[in-house]
Amino acid sequence: MADIRNNFVGIKSPNPFWLASAPPTDKAYNVERAFKAGWGGVVWKTLGEEGPPVVNVNGPRYGAIWGADRRLLGLNNIELITDRDLYTNLREMKEVKKNWPDRAIVASIMVPCEEQAWKAILPLVEETEVDGIELNFGCPHGMSERGMGSAVGQVPEYIEMVVRWCKQYTRMPVITKLTPNITDIRHPARAAKRGGTDAVSLINTISSIVSVDLDTFSPNPSVGGKGSHGGYCGPAVKPIALNMVAEIARDPETYGLPISGIGGITTWRDAAEFLALGAGNVQVCTAAMTYGFKIVQEMITGLSDWMDEKGHRSLDDVICRAVPNVTDWQYLNLNYIAKAHIDQDACIKCGRCHIACEDTSHQAITSMVDGVRHFEVMEEECVGCNLCVNVCPVENCITMEALPAGDLDKRTGKVVDPTYANWTQHPNNPMARQAAE
């Protein structure tokens, strides 16, 4: 049996599946239900400073986009940090931690960007005996208008400064949550590291307008006919999150910095991909908000069964395994040549590969052969772009087959070269020509 116990910056949990700081972790009732369902840990919904709590809108807070059969693909929200009294939250956190000592509880915090504000709240959180803190530098809506959330996360100097205060005023591990609403994620990550953070977590939500009501011309979610941008999350953001996690994992300046992966994780498979790209554990929100807490059972068994099948004994066997394979475009092997291949037994003859290739790509797939509906790759035209694979409704019907070295590439008329050669060495690259001269 694979060991999926997790140790993230010293915070232990029975599995690497945490619930992210969000509506599902706003109070003891929800968190206890989550723990009963099997979640390894939670990041409690973000606490604000002492005093009258924030207020939320009283109309809709969420908007969504859907795929086939109304499967929720992307969710956006305009909810703020917890709108409950600080002490109520602290009391419940303490109580739940006492009841569930084997589970991780991390406090998410967002207070104004002033030293005194952080100095004031940290001892209160520490007193609850939860396992660590997460600095919410991510929320792109509402709080950012008040100089918090992503307004901090978009300024590396502020990140560094606040992290430094936190490391100064608490013994608890500090996880810095990053906003994706920034050009290059490496800069805030580096700043967090310079400030002494124990880890980063990402991504927070992406600024978004999810849809427009075409009767009222109001953005959704519509609050009395007006809408403001929200934070986008769910399966649709996973590719963006994976890239950002990988960028930090392979950046020489942040290499080795623990990462808690967040962004559209819905199944064990998503989680495994985040781990492989450098995440030490994962946080989930939208999937739980869509299907309820029970999904963690699928995640736990799926990850564990896959690890058993592949012979991975612990999470350390998986974490970062894909990172060395992430590279820059310029280092990709230009001598690697692949061609699409259609499995005629699996083909259902929908013709989508043909029309995608014919209308929008390289005219490399037949539609008719000898007067019969037939879809076949013409190797002399195929550039191996993979579009047909992606539009085919049948999994594994179209596959990309690498041409072995020595074979003829019918498109170029050249024999496949076994050596590795990338753009930096290519004669068409002006930089390479310069170097040769």
Place this chain on the structure above:
Amino acid sequence: MERLGNGPQAGIEAGRLSSAEYEANFADLHPRLDRHEALVESDRCYFCYDAPCMTACPTSIDIPLFIRQIQTGNPIGSAKTIFDQNILGGMCARVCPTETLCEQACVRNTAEDKPVEIGKLQRYATDIAMEQGRQFYSRKAPTGKTIAVVGAGPAGLAAAHRLAMHGHSVVVLEAREKAGGLNEYGIATYKAVDDFAAREVDYVTAIGGIEIRNGQALGRDFSLSDLTAQYDAVFLGMGLAGVNGLGIEGESLTGVEDAVDFIAALRQAKDKSVLPIGRRVVVLGGGMTAIDAAIQSKLLGAEEVTICYRRGKDNMNASPYEQDLATANGVIIRHWLAPKSIIGKDGPNGAHVAGIEVEYTAMRDGKLIGTGETGVIAADQIFKAIGQTFSASGLGALQFEKGKIVVDAEGRTSIEGVWAGGDCIGSGEDLTVSAVAQGRDAAESIAKALAAAAQPATAVA
């Protein structure tokens, strides 16, 4: 077998069921999809390139497009896509044997043995547009030409509508009391409830320029030469008015009836409880008419309904879906049985049916033969559903082949200015949707011919 209780009354009796049972039995076979169902189902369409479903549709409806329009919340646009090709798309959505046409061609069959439910989606869109009274077509400027259409069935209605679009005036001559043809008289009641056929006629003729004259029969009230003399063109779409006979002893006994008459009576009866039905019914034939008659016999309360077909299951014209529908309704389908004679019995009202003697059949050297072995099936009512034939007079020198009108690819007959389509032509497929396609295409051919004739003659160098 020991009888439990009194059992159903023998003979041909009305009122075998309670009114609730009649209502349930003759309700809509497949109620319309609701919006959610339509969205879920339309999501399944792959929007195939050069879609096989579209190729399989005799009217070539752009099925992937109309399904995508439903999926994006535009059922009205979807209905127009359907009506562009098939103005009787509403009825076709109900009666097309989709399992042997578009849905058979659906690539989802290959993928998972479950096609997209194209017929139900088509009904969803067309019902919405028709209930909103949305008319998508207007007439071009009047041409001053008038075309006679014989028969107000699917072929005639499709031709009339298309001709009206071109600005022609149309006079439809219909022998029966109501327009609609087999849509009105020949479709099982549960497939087109709530007077759908009549409502569809109103929808089609709402374009204007179409006058339907009922009670006008070819050969009785007018002849083809009358029409060619009076009108600018003629379209013949009178279907198959005759029925095949058995040619066996006892055929004239009380209780031996044509299935088409039974089906027509059912369709026209508002109150099904007044319709008499036998306790034991035998239906002879293997097509859709046999199935429709058998199922509806059962639904009227017959205790035992048996279809006898002289060939095997694979030879039946009724689709496997229809056969399954029959057996699911408790109909027994027996193959390789040919009628030999009908057995009568004297009663207070004269001789009536008591049973049918059948002979077992087999294929020998590619020929159907009787094996000599016989049996008797008790029956107090027998429906003949062994095919319809062309029966019309007053057609003059019109050329026929195998009892049907000869036409070319555009629907032109051997007589200039006369077109034909639907079941009465040689290539007629006994399908509403094919009749619609033929009517529509003949109308295009007529419009083209009239336009060419209207051009002022130009000198040819």
